[in-house]
Amino acid sequence: MATAAVKATDSRQRFIDAAIGLFTRHSFAGTSLQMIADELGVTKSAVHHHFRSREELLTSVVEPMITQLRTTIETAEAIRGQHARADRLLTGFVDLVVHHKSLMSVLVSDPGVTEILRTHPVLSGLIQRQTKILADVEPGDGGQIRASVALRGIAGTARSDALNVDDDTLRQHLLEAGRRTLGLRAPRRAH
Amino acid sequence: MATAAVKATDSRQRFIDAAIGLFTRHSFAGTSLQMIADELGVTKSAVHHHFRSREELLTSVVEPMITQLRTTIETAEAIRGQHARADRLLTGFVDLVVHHKSLMSVLVSDPGVTEILRTHPVLSGLIQRQTKILADVEPGDGGQIRASVALRGIAGTARSDALNVDDDTLRQHLLEAGRRTLGLRAPRRAH
Amino acid sequence: MATAAVKATDSRQRFIDAAIGLFTRHSFAGTSLQMIADELGVTKSAVHHHFRSREELLTSVVEPMITQLRTTIETAEAIRGQHARADRLLTGFVDLVVHHKSLMSVLVSDPGVTEILRTHPVLSGLIQRQTKILADVEPGDGGQIRASVALRGIAGTARSDALNVDDDTLRQHLLEAGRRTLGLRAPRRAH
Amino acid sequence: MATAAVKATDSRQRFIDAAIGLFTRHSFAGTSLQMIADELGVTKSAVHHHFRSREELLTSVVEPMITQLRTTIETAEAIRGQHARADRLLTGFVDLVVHHKSLMSVLVSDPGVTEILRTHPVLSGLIQRQTKILADVEPGDGGQIRASVALRGIAGTARSDALNVDDDTLRQHLLEAGRRTLGLRAPRRAH
DNA sequence: ACGTACGGGACGGCCCGTTTGT
DNA sequence: ACAAACGGGCCGTCCCGTACGT
Numbered sequence: 001m002a003t004a005a006v007k008a009t010d011s012r013q014r015f016i017d018a019a020i021g022l023f024t025r026h027s028f029a030g031t032s033l034q035m036i037a038d039e040l041g042v043t044k045s046a047v048h049h050h051f052r053s054r055e056e057l058l059t060s061v062v063e064p065m066i067t068q069l070r071t072t073i074e075t076a077e078a079i080r081g082q083h084a085r086a087d088r089l090l091t092g093f094v095d096l097v098v099h100h101k102s103l104m105s106v107l108v109s110d111p112g113v114t115e116i117l118r119t120h121p122v123l124s125g126l127i128q129r130q131t132k133i134l135a136d137v138e139p140g141d142g143g144q145i146r147a148s149v150a151l152r153g154i155a156g157t158a159r160s161d162a163l164n165v166d167d168d169t170l171r172q173h174l175l176e177a178g179r180r181t182l183g184l185r186a187p188r189r190a191h
Numbered sequence: 192m193a194t195a196a197v198k199a200t201d202s203r204q205r206f207i208d209a210a211i212g213l214f215t216r217h218s219f220a221g222t223s224l225q226m227i228a229d230e231l232g233v234t235k236s237a238v239h240h241h242f243r244s245r246e247e248l249l250t251s252v253v254e255p256m257i258t259q260l261r262t263t264i265e266t267a268e269a270i271r272g273q274h275a276r277a278d279r280l281l282t283g284f285v286d287l288v289v290h291h292k293s294l295m296s297v298l299v300s301d302p303g304v305t306e307i308l309r310t311h312p313v314l315s316g317l318i319q320r321q322t323k324i325l326a327d328v329e330p331g332d333g334g335q336i337r338a339s340v341a342l343r344g345i346a347g348t349a350r351s352d353a354l355n356v357d358d359d360t361l362r363q364h365l366l367e368a369g370r371r372t373l374g375l376r377a378p379r380r381a382h
Numbered sequence: 383m384a385t386a387a388v389k390a391t392d393s394r395q396r397f398i399d400a401a402i403g404l405f406t407r408h409s410f411a412g413t414s415l416q417m418i419a420d421e422l423g424v425t426k427s428a429v430h431h432h433f434r435s436r437e438e439l440l441t442s443v444v445e446p447m448i449t450q451l452r453t454t455i456e457t458a459e460a461i462r463g464q465h466a467r468a469d470r471l472l473t474g475f476v477d478l479v480v481h482h483k484s485l486m487s488v489l490v491s492d493p494g495v496t497e498i499l500r501t502h503p504v505l506s507g508l509i510q511r512q513t514k515i516l517a518d519v520e521p522g523d524g525g526q527i528r529a530s531v532a533l534r535g536i537a538g539t540a541r542s543d544a545l546n547v548d549d550d551t552l553r554q555h556l557l558e559a560g561r562r563t564l565g566l567r568a569p570r571r572a573h
Numbered sequence: 574m575a576t577a578a579v580k581a582t583d584s585r586q587r588f589i590d591a592a593i594g595l596f597t598r599h600s601f602a603g604t605s606l607q608m609i610a611d612e613l614g615v616t617k618s619a620v621h622h623h624f625r626s627r628e629e630l631l632t633s634v635v636e637p638m639i640t641q642l643r644t645t646i647e648t649a650e651a652i653r654g655q656h657a658r659a660d661r662l663l664t665g666f667v668d669l670v671v672h673h674k675s676l677m678s679v680l681v682s683d684p685g686v687t688e689i690l691r692t693h694p695v696l697s698g699l700i701q702r703q704t705k706i707l708a709d710v711e712p713g714d715g716g717q718i719r720a721s722v723a724l725r726g727i728a729g730t731a732r733s734d735a736l737n738v739d740d741d742t743l744r745q746h747l748l749e750a751g752r753r754t755l756g757l758r759a760p761r762r763a764h
Numbered sequence: 765a766c767g768t769a770c771g772g773g774a775c776g777g778c779c780c781g782t783t784t785g786t
Numbered sequence: 787a788c789a790a791a792c793g794g795g796c797c798g799t800c801c802c803g804t805a806c807g808t
Contacts, residue, residue, distance in 0.1 A: 011765075027302035029220050032801065044802085046766055054802070110302060112220065141356045145348060145364040146371075153344025153372070156299075157336060165332045173336040180337070181344070181372045202791070223775060235776085237792050245776065393769070409684035411602050414797060426798085428770050436798065490729075491682045493600035523738045527730060527746040528753070535726025535754065539718060547714045555718040562719075563726070563754045584787075605779065617780085619788055627780070 012050050012060075014040060019061055024102035024159075028058065029112045055116055062107065066123055068096050073129050082136055087187055089133045090178045093151065097158045098171045105159035108152070137182055150181040203241045203251075205231060210252055215293035215350075219249065220303045246307055253298065257314055259287050264320050273327055278378055280324045281369045284342065288349045289362045296350035299343070328373055341372040394432045394442075396422060401443055406484040406541075410440065411494045437498050444489065448505055450478050455511050464518055469569055471515045472560045475533065479540045480553045487541035490534070519564055532563040585623050585633075587613060592634055597675040597732075601631065602685045628689055635680065639696055641669050646702050655709055660760055662706045663751045666724065670731045671744045678732035681725070710755050723754040 018039045022031040033054065037044045051057040072092030079085040097104050107113050117123050134147035154174050163170070179186060209230045213222040224245065228235045242248035263283030270276040288295050298304050308314050325338035345365050354361070370377060400421045404413040415436065419426045433439035454474030461467040479486050489495050499505050516529035536556050545552070561568060591612045595604040606627065610617045624630040645665030652658040670677050680686050690696050707720035727747050736743070752759060 029303065033803095034801080042765095043767055045768080045804095048803070049765065052803095106302060108300075110300070112218070141354060141360055142364045142367065144354060145356075145361065146368045148348040149341075149344035149365065149368040149372070151344075152347035153340035153342075156343035156347060157339040163332065163335060163339075165336075169332060170336065173333045174340065176333065177337045177340040177372050180374060181340070181368050183371060224777090225775080233791090234793055236778090236794075239777070240791060243777090412684060415799095416797080424769090425771060425773095427772075427800090430799070431769060434799090488684065491684065493679060493683060494602065523736065523742060524746045524749065526736060527738075527743065528750045530730040530736075531726035531747065531750040531754070532722075533726075534729035535722035535724075538725035538729060539721040545714065545717060545721075547718075551714060552718065555715045556722065558715065559719045559722040559754050562756060563722070563750050565753060606781095607779080615787095616789055618790080621781070622787060625781095 015047060015050050015057075016061055019057060020103050023061070024106050027106055028110045033057075058113065058116055059120065061103075062117065062123075065096065065100055065104070066120075066126065068099075069093075069126055069130070070122070072096065073126055073133070076133055077129070083184055084187060086134050086137045086182060087179070087184050089130065090150070090182070090184070091175060093130070094154060094171055094174045094178065097155055098167050098174065101158045101167075101170075104155055105157075108155045134182060137184065146181055146183075150178045153181070154178055206238060206241050206248075207252055210248060211294055214252070215297050218297050219301045224248075249304065249307055250311065252294075253308065253314075256287065256291055256295070257311075257317065259290075260284075260317055260321070261313075263287060264317055264324070267324055268320070274375055275378060277325050277328045277373060278370070278375050280321065281341070281373070281375070282366060284321070285345060285362055285365045285369065288346055288365065289358050292349050292358070292361075295346055296348070299346040325373060328375065337372055337374075341369045344372070345369055397429060397432050397439075398443055401439060402485055405443070406488050409488055410492045415439075440495065440498055441502065443485075444499065444505075447478065447482055447486070448502075448508065450481075451475075451508055451512070452504075454478060455508055455515070458515055459511070465566055466569060468516050468519045468564060469561070469566050471512065472532070472564070472566070473557060475512070476536060476553055476556045476560065479537055479556065480549050483540045483549070483552075486537055487539070490537040516564060519566065528563055528565075532560045535563070536560055588620060588623050588630075589634055592630060593676055596634070597679050600679055601683045606630075631686065631689055632693065634676075635690065635696075638669065638673055638677070639693075639699065641672075642666075642699055642703070643695070645669060646699055646706070649706055650702070656757055657760055659707050659710045659755060660752070660757050662703065663723070663755070663757070664748060666703070667727060667744055667747045667751065670728055670747070671740050674731050674740075674743075677728055678730075681728045707755060710757065719754055719756075723751045726754070727751055 015036060018036050019031065022035055022039060026035070033044050033047045037047050040046070047057070051060060069092075072089060072095075076085050076089040076092065079088055107117075131144075131147050131151070134150060135143040137143055138146065154177070157174065157177075158170075165173075178184075206227060209227050210222070213226055213230060217226070224235050224238045228238050231237070238248070242251060263280060263286075267276050267280035267283065270279055298308075322335075322338050322342070325341065326334040328334055329337065345368065348365065348368075349361075356364075369375075397418065400418050401413065404417055404421060408417070415426050415429045419429050422428070429439070433442060454471060454477075458467050458471035458474065461470055489499075513526070513529050513533070516532065517525040519525055520528065536559065539556065539559075540552075547555075560566075588609060591609050592604065595608055595612060599608070606617050606620045610620050613619070620630070624633060642665075645662060645668075649658050649662035649665065652661055680690075704717075704720050704724070707723060708716040710716055711719065727750065730747065730750075731743075738746075751757075
């Protein structure tokens with residue numbers, strides 16, 4: 001029972017993991033179902049068995065990231081102060097980006113992905129709420145633009161090809177960069 | 192005379208312009224040679240006559256941007272003070288990005304493009320020099336990461352799809368965002 | 383069971399057979415994948431499903447010939463006397479050529495084919511060993527050249543377009559021609 | 574006057590020479606008009622100016638070889654003795670082959686070439702006469718087949734890629750191989 | 765939970781040849 | 787004696803999806 005159920009999702013996860021690996025190396029557009037099948041030593045049919053279409057595969061890959069993003073947003077939105085709220089979001093976003101390091105940068109930068117995800121019923125709303133939280137720090141176009149620069153800059157830098165830093169260092173520096181861009185002061189942490 | 196010389200390159204330029212328009216609307220990967228041909232009412236052969244490969248078309252499109260980038264870098268490198276130098280580069284980069292607004296954002300975000308351009312003999316060197324100028328403002332990984340966040344954030348934000356601001360406003364805000372990210376103070380201009 | 387196993391390779395074999403027929407009529411270079419598809423009433427995609435590239439199709443076609451050639455060479459190499467060894471190889475080669483009559487001549491004569499097969503890891507070695515056996519009959523360049531003349535002459539003549547002789551007659555005459563070229567006397571067969 | 578005429582053919586000859594060079598390296602089928610134009614630093618139009626079609630270019634290339642072959646055949650046909658006649662032809666053919674070494678082997682082996690040349694009004698007749706002279710040495714199919722083996726073997730071996738022998742040595746060995754194949758004894762030369 | 769076989773279609777590349785200039 | 791510009795067509799490759807088996 002449980003074993004069977006676990007096995008079923010296990011098998012599905014193998015495809016997702018392989019897809020992630022290939023996405024980071026060849027981008028989404030440059031990864032065919034055939035490549036994923038080859039990576040696992042199976043045929044394309046096996047892929048189609050788990051994901052009805054290429055699009056469904058993509059959404060399955062980003063699902064956990066979306067979940068994490070929603071949690072971050074909801075947590076932030078519960079905070080009253082604008083600065084504290086923005087800082088909380090920024091921290092969560094940096095965590096998210098660093099956690100899914102290589103994958104994130106390749107997804108945000110792929111027009112084919114954004115095209116598909118733009119129509120994603122949940123994600124598009126999340127991104128709006130996310131941007132709003134950061135943009136609210138400053139009024140007008142300036143706030144909007146700086147929010148965009150911060151988010152895109154952080155996400156794009158994640159793939160630290162050239163850089164040789166551990167995740168914690170990367171996280172700290174990205175957070176600092178984002179705070180500066182948005183004009184946030186580091187909050188005094190618990191006492 | 193002059194007419195003949197202009198005419199010679201004129202035809203080629205028509206293809207480049209059409210390509211730019213399509214790239215901004217459908218990204219590089221999403222633009223086929225057939226689409227370019229259709230746009231101009233000719234066949235693929237005509238495209239192939241001017242650009243022997245898809246790659247050559249791309250490099251022809253980015254050529255003017257590279258030239259402008261080089262000028263900016265060289266101008267900046269001639270300045271002694273680190274901050275003034277970085278600020279000069281940042282200003283030039285923002286100008287470049289805003290000038291080629293829609294095209295720029297679509298290029299930096301396309302993995303297929305970066306793949307091709309990474310091997311570009313000139314561009315790769317320029318990017319290194321550019322990053323170095325910004326990274327020198329602060330030592331260590333922090334400088335490196337903030338330089339990356341600033342450059343990627345600015346380039347990625349250029350396509351102000353959602354935003355409704357004129358170029359000058361956009362330029363000012365992007366510059367301000369970059370300066371903050373890098374910790375630069377606006378230089379007191381000549382007065 | 384057996385039916386299933388046979389069926390599996392059966393479909394693939396249909397393409398190979400069709401390819402052989404077309405190769406002999408239009409040469410390898412003159413045979414497009416579309417022609418093969420048309421011959422079987424399917425699309426190019428079906429061809430691509432069985433052979434991922436044109437090159438793989440070619441190697442699949444020549445595979446059985448390579449196997450036969452290897453057997454011949456190994457059989458010959460087991461013989462001690464130089465003349466007997468060369469004669470054994472020659473006999474086997476003539477058998478091979480006559481057996482795959484029309485195909486053989488069209489393959490050895492196609493520069494595109496030789497280009498591909500020259501890099502074939504197995505075949506290139508076999509050809510060396512084969513030539514060596516014949517060249518050893520006489521020392522120096524003379525042996526080398528006569529070995530080449532014999533092999534190329536026999537292979538090239540196989541396609542007896544103009545000639546109207548049965549296979550046995552052809553075999554005998556080719557063997558005799560080869561023996562003369564190499565200076566071999568017909569061995570006294572088991573009385 | 575004369576200068577102009579010479580210049581005109583000179584220019585034409587440049588294209589032929591370039592074509593020969595490329596044919597030997599990439600075969601006839603693998604050589605496009607574009608490649609020839611590139612080799613000379615001109616455009617395809619220049620090629621078309623001298624040769625109305627690809628076919629005319631090919632015939633222009635082989636013209637001198639045909640002339641030489643005709644001379645050889647006519648010289649041989651004037652001799653009475655069958656053996657002496659065949660030997661004279663063989664000698665002339667070997668000379669021809671060695672002289673146009675690399676080109677010859679690539680032409681006889683290219684199906685696209687033979688397809689075009691088979692319809693050549695002069696050449697097809699020459700080849701028939703040539704084969705007949707050699708085949709007459711022995712009656713029946715045997716003579717026919719041995720003639721073919723000799724001619725094809727010699728032509729195919731010409732491109733002595735692997736071999737490192739000077740032209741004279743190659744000529745001698747090819748002649749010896751041909752004589753053996755046909756069962757000819759070296760004629761006593763002018764005592 | 766897969767494999768086999770295939771369709772329909774697009775893509776980039778390259779071909780040869782022609783028209784129209786200079 | 788060339789160059790510019792282009793048409794029409796084919797090629798090999800690859801794509802995603804599906805129908806059908808087992």
